[in-house]
Amino acid sequence: MGRISSLALGIVTAVGGFVDMGELVTCSQAGAQYQFSLLWTVVVGVLGIMVYADMSGRVAITSGRTLVDIIRERLGWRIATISLVVATLVNVLTIVIEISGMALVLQIVTGLSYIWWIVPAGIVIGGVLWFSSFKLIENGASLLGLGILVFVVAAIKLGPSWGNVASQMILPNIPSGSSLPAYLFAAVSLLGAFMTPYELYFYSSGAIEERWTGNDFITNRVTTVVGFTFGSLIVICMMVVSAQTFFIHGVKSQLFASIPVPIVASLGIGGLAVFAFGGLADTGGAALESTLSSAYTIAQFFGWDWGQDHNPRQAPGFVFTYLVALLVAVIIALTGFDPVKLTIYTTALAAFSLPFTFIPLFIVANDRTYMGDARNGTLTNIACIFFLIVLSIVTIATIPLFILSGGGGG
Amino acid sequence: MADFYLFRDVMDKGLVDRNGDKMGKVDELLLELRPGELPAVRTIVLDHGSLLVLLPTFLANICRWIEERILGLTEIEPIEIPWERVESIDVVVHVDVDRQQVGATQTEEALWERYVSKLPWARR
DSSP: OOHHHHHHHHHHHHHHTTOOHHHHHHHHHHHHHHTTTTTHHHHHHHHHHHHHHHHHHHHHHHHOOOHHHHHHHHHHHHHHHHHHHHHHHHHHHHHHHHHHHHHHHHHHHHOSOTHHHHHHHHHHHHHHHHHOOHHHHHHHHHHHGGGGGHHHHHHHHHOOOHHHHHHHHHSOOOOTTOOHHHHHHHHHHHHHHHTOHHHHHHHHHHHHHTTOOGGGHHHHHHIIIIIHHHHHHHHHHHHHHHHHHTGGGTOOOOSGGGTTHHHHHHHHHHHHHHHHHHHHHHHHHHHHHHHHHHHHHHHHHHTOOOOTTSOTTTOHHHHHHHHHHHHHHHHHHHTTOOHHHHHHHHHHHHHHHHHHHHHHHHHHHTOHHHHGGGSOOHHHHHHHHHHHHHHHHHHHHHHHHHHHTTTTTO | OOOOOIIIIITTOEEEOTTSOEEEEOOEEEEEOOTTSOOEEEEEEEOHHHHGGGSOHHHHHHHHHIIIIISOOSOOOOEEEEGGGEEEESSSEEESSOTTTTTTTHHHHHHHHHTGGGSTTTTO
């Protein structure tokens, strides 16, 4: 494949793969409850994931190491074990919410309770993982997930005050009567949704799976900057349509079924069909990636053979791990614990866990012996220190905010 | 071989055998102290078991339960690779041994034999 078409594919898949259950739920609720006043989290979160993903891609290209290799080498076995346990917990919970997301989309389409769709969704994810190549998983679901661009069309049609949208990204105007702890907890969940760890493990491992070389620095940079910028437009529009439909009518959106209501209101049943198609592909793609990420982290931690392009005989530990992670996730999903609440908690936990991976990555990205000329520049380091401060505050504040906000409910 | 730092350049790095296959991570380094001589690294150790003592008890118990009940491995012996077998150190540590001969793949083999090989189309 030519370089231009490869870059285009990278951008398109970054856009299509940007949205998952985390964004669908947190953005919809944020728009409904706080109108545009949490849009600043998109700016912070998307810049954060750009810096983070670019750095992990660059480290993988230059040093041939994945994020997990780096964490273990730099922090040692003990701290890396804590990081592994937290990462595995977040990854498995992410699989739970993504499979539940698939099931909830199917519930909207068929009217049959989502709980009946959990097992079929799990079987489809397991089957795709068992038979598909890395390329197919990486690109297939993301391309199909472009249907989620329907939120952009709906936002344009609903015609908000774009000046107000833009200004609230920088100067948020928190609606009167809002609980501050609940607002801040929602911000934490949004940041966790935009910077979900599985995306980074997947991205870092993908660079090794695809044998990126020095020629791929530009692919890495363009994919992260351009792809995520366009991806951020989708989540901005998700918040905007929710605010335009729910907030202005004083309706708090707490159900998954309410997420496509703005789409139906502005684009009719055709819009709903596109949402269902895109939403199913996006949550399915995220389920595939988070399941693989759970296996990547464990196999890489122990130094096992790993890689989606290996057959089961070549990487039995890797295959076994993703199958067990999927099975555990399906069992948890079948308990019927509210998937929307679980999504909020999982994204908050994801935000809480980010420094465990960010700090070692930041250290290695500045290490001359590992990185040579590809180490962080001054501008990247300033951005990294800013995000390190933000992530540290988030980590310290998550649990107190959870308690003060009554579990995020306000 | 050039000078290097044990913790920065060797500990917790990936190990690769003479065929270029992954064979785990450097879990420990065995330092030998002899009277009148400088301390010397004698062996690289692959041993998740010895590291279990560093975990909180409940996590260590979970790991032991997994080893015994899930993998069917009652005693996983540490694998010691003499330092003389270290060929080079770069992104990983290259050693002149065969991973299967030294038993470095017993966990993965156990997973294959007990579970993965029994699934449909596993041997494709």
